[in-house]
Amino acid sequence: MKVLSKIVKYQLQDAFRSRWLAAYSLFLIVFSYGLISLTGDSSKVVLSLMNLVITIVPLISIVFGTVYIYNSRDYIVFMLSQPIDRKILFLGVYLGMCVSLAAAFITGIILPILFYANYFVNNLADIFIVLISGIFETIIFIGLSFYIAIKNENKLKGFGISIFCWLFFTVIFDGILLMILQQFQDYPLEKVSLLIISINPIDLARIWITLSYDISSLMGYTSAVIKDIYGTGWGSFITILLLTVWALWPLLLGLRNFNRKDM
Amino acid sequence: MTAITAENLIKDFGDFRAIDKISLSIAGGEITAIVGPNGSGKTTFIKSILGLVKPTSGNIIVNGVKLNGTFKYREQIGYMPQQASFPENITVKETIDLLCDIRNKTGDLSEELINKFNLQKEYNKKIKTLSGGTKQKLNAVIAFIFDPEILILDEPTAGLDPYASGILKDKILSVRKGGKTILLTSHILSELEDMVENVIFLLEGSIRYNGKVNDLIERTSSSNLERAIASLISGVAV
Numbered sequence: 001m002k003v004l005s006k007i008v009k010y011q012l013q014d015a016f017r018s019r020w021l022a023a024y025s026l027f028l029i030v031f032s033y034g035l036i037s038l039t040g041d042s043s044k045v046v047l048s049l050m051n052l053v054i055t056i057v058p059l060i061s062i063v064f065g066t067v068y069i070y071n072s073r074d075y076i077v078f079m080l081s082q083p084i085d086r087k088i089l090f091l092g093v094y095l096g097m098c099v100s101l102a103a104a105f106i107t108g109i110i111l112p113i114l115f116y117a118n119y120f121v122n123n124l125a126d127i128f129i130v131l132i133s134g135i136f137e138t139i140i141f142i143g144l145s146f147y148i149a150i151k152n153e154n155k156l157k158g159f160g161i162s163i164f165c166w167l168f169f170t171v172i173f174d175g176i177l178l179m180i181l182q183q184f185q186d187y188p189l190e191k192v193s194l195l196i197i198s199i200n201p202i203d204l205a206r207i208w209i210t211l212s213y214d215i216s217s218l219m220g221y222t223s224a225v226i227k228d229i230y231g232t233g234w235g236s237f238i239t240i241l242l243l244t245v246w247a248l249w250p251l252l253l254g255l256r257n258f259n260r261k262d263m
Numbered sequence: 264m265t266a267i268t269a270e271n272l273i274k275d276f277g278d279f280r281a282i283d284k285i286s287l288s289i290a291g292g293e294i295t296a297i298v299g300p301n302g303s304g305k306t307t308f309i310k311s312i313l314g315l316v317k318p319t320s321g322n323i324i325v326n327g328v329k330l331n332g333t334f335k336y337r338e339q340i341g342y343m344p345q346q347a348s349f350p351e352n353i354t355v356k357e358t359i360d361l362l363c364d365i366r367n368k369t370g371d372l373s374e375e376l377i378n379k380f381n382l383q384k385e386y387n388k389k390i391k392t393l394s395g396g397t398k399q400k401l402n403a404v405i406a407f408i409f410d411p412e413i414l415i416l417d418e419p420t421a422g423l424d425p426y427a428s429g430i431l432k433d434k435i436l437s438v439r440k441g442g443k444t445i446l447l448t449s450h451i452l453s454e455l456e457d458m459v460e461n462v463i464f465l466l467e468g469s470i471r472y473n474g475k476v477n478d479l480i481e482r483t484s485s486s487n488l489e490r491a492i493a494s495l496i497s498g499v500a501v
Contacts, residue, residue: 003365010361014350017389074348081313081342082365085334262276263315 004088004095007079011096021104024060028052028108036112042119046126049109050209053134054202058141059166061101065145066162068097070155077263090146090258094251097142102135109134126209133205136243140201141166143250150257169202198238201246208239266291266413266444267312272321274307274468281307283468284321289461294435294445296455296476298492299465305448306345308465309417312446313342326412338366341411345418347402351391355382355401358390359408368409376404379430395422403431407438414438416447420454432458452489462488464495471495 015021035048069076072093079089109131113120120127145162152158177196181189197203265288274282282304289295297305310316311323314330314337322329328336349358363369377383380400385393393401399422406414416435420428435445436458449455455462455476462479464472472479472495476488485491 006361006364010353010357011350013357014352017352072348072350074344074346075350077315078342078344078347078349080315081337081340081344082362083334083337084365260317262317263310 003084004092007084007089007092008095008099011093012100015096015100016103018100020064021100024064024101025104025108028105029111032109033112033115036116036119040119042123043126045119046123046130046209049127049130050133050206053130053137053209054205055170057105057134057137058170058202061138061141062145062162062166064101065097065142066149066159068093069146069149070158073263080263086259087255090255094142094146094254097146098139101142102138105134105138106131129209133208133243136247137201137205139247140243140250143247143254147250147254147257150254150261169200173200173203198242201243204239204243204246208236208243211235211239264291265289266326267446268322268324269308269311270322270324272308272311272323273319274304274311274316275319281468282311282318285465285468285470286321287463287470287473289444289446289463291444292439292442293460294439294447294458295461295463296459297446297448297463297465298452298455300496303465304468305465306417307468309415309446309448312415313337313340338409339412341406341409341414343402343406343414343416343419345421346395346398347405348398349390349401352389354387354389355393356386358401359405362405362408366409374404374408376400376407376430376434379434380404380427396424396427399423400427403434407434411443413444413446416445418449419447420449420451428454452492453487456488459488464492466496 031052032045032049035045039045039048076089076093080086109127113127144165148161148165149158152161177193180196181193197207267289269285269287272282272285273280285304285308297308299305307316311318312325312330314332314334324330325336326339330336353361380403382397382400382404385397385401390398403419403423406416414435419431419435423431432454435447439445439458447455447459459476461474462472462476463470464479479491479495480486480488483491483494485494
């Protein structure tokens with residue numbers, strides 16, 4: 001535990017001085033600030049922030065994570081030549097990445113909102129959910145990226161898989177779902193679609209955010225279905241549970257692969 | 264006394280057999296060089312000792328500890344890789360501090376290598392601003408700073424200027440006098456000759472020669488180590 005916290009601290013020291021992280025935060029600040037000053041409608045702002053959380057945040061997380069593992073190979077090899085448990089090193093690097101990207105995300109969203117705090121008094125709960133789901137997406141996609149980068153020795157291949165993974169969950173998945181729903185529209189597909197959607201971490205975040213919203217029925221078929229079946233409370237609980245599963249399995253697989261890998 | 268023992272060590276990377284049934288022991292308190300052309304398995308062998316590469320079969324025993332996923336034994340090993348890199352935005356001092364922290368040792372900052380390399384003036388520089396040679400000096404310092412029982416140096420003088428590489432060689436010799444085991448690889452054979460006692464010659468993953476440097480030179484009736492190795496490669500003698 002002590003060693004783990006030392007490694008995390010060191011990783012954070014590095015990350016917080018990195019220009020890329022600052023650029024990411026700055027981009028989010030500009031984006032949310034622009035959004036607020038242009039629309040002025042707090043509900044619309046929250047919805048736009050949600051779209052940010054389900055597109056840009058996963059993309060940045062998976063790209064940063066993949067690039068980081070490939071770029072830090074020599075460093076990781078060196079650290080493994082020290083008396084450190086492999087699992088601890090992996091967790092240290094992973095947590096360092098999660099904390100720094102999540103911090104950049106929170107800063108980027110919170111600062112402009114604080115600036116316009118009085119706009120958002122009625123939407124505090126929604127903003128909180130946006131933040132938490134953003135953190136979930138960050139953690140999930142860093143986990144995926146670490147797993148992909150460790151599994152694939154070839155940088156180009158690993159990077160390609162990462163990008164495809166993001167594209168799959170943001171675009172292709174919904175396309176396939178839509179196709180299925182359209183093909184079988186004569187059948188009652190509510191529960192089936194619910195099952196399918198729960199295997200997509202991006203849809204889960206979308207569901208969770210829109211669940212707490214009155215407009216959920218406008219926002220998408222599935223969140224309305226979930227609301228019908230579970231109600232807001234249970235629905236939220238189940239989505240959080242599924243998001244947690246999503247945060248854990250890539251991490252555990254990555255850990256297992258890292259433990260066996262020849263460096 | 265043997266510091267490192269390998270028993271029937273085999274390592275396959277897919278179809279490629281990088282190490283082919285190596286059995287050897289490396290004497291404690293002496294300087295041993297592993298030589299061989301590129302791709303002969305030198306680095307793979309070193310990495311197996313460090314637990315970076317997991318053998319397909321066979322055993323490695325370091326200071327009486329049989330390796331199988333353990334990591335404590337590395338407290339006794341100082342490793343200088345061919346190229347190590349650290350996170351870019353960290354300073355030299357912070358890097359040394361981290362390693363001290365992990366090993367739970369203070370690390371001797373008055374260490375002679377730090378002084379001789381004049382590394383103090385780089386303490387507050389970030390790693391990304393260091394030149395390749397300075398990074399290599401930092402690696403050397405980190406390998407020696409904890410006064411380990413076993414030193415593993417992969418191409419230690421590559422990337423160092425002649426002056427710095429002289430300092431490093433002196434350090435290796437003085438550590439040898441202190442009774443430590445040193446295992447190194449190098450391409451520059453002429454450089455090894457005057458300091459190395461034992462030589463292990465690897466070719467295509469197996470041992471072609473393992474013994475004293477002087478014996479090798481005598482047996483191949485060559486004038487120096489470089490020529491002796493050359494005659495081993497061309498298959499003459501032994």
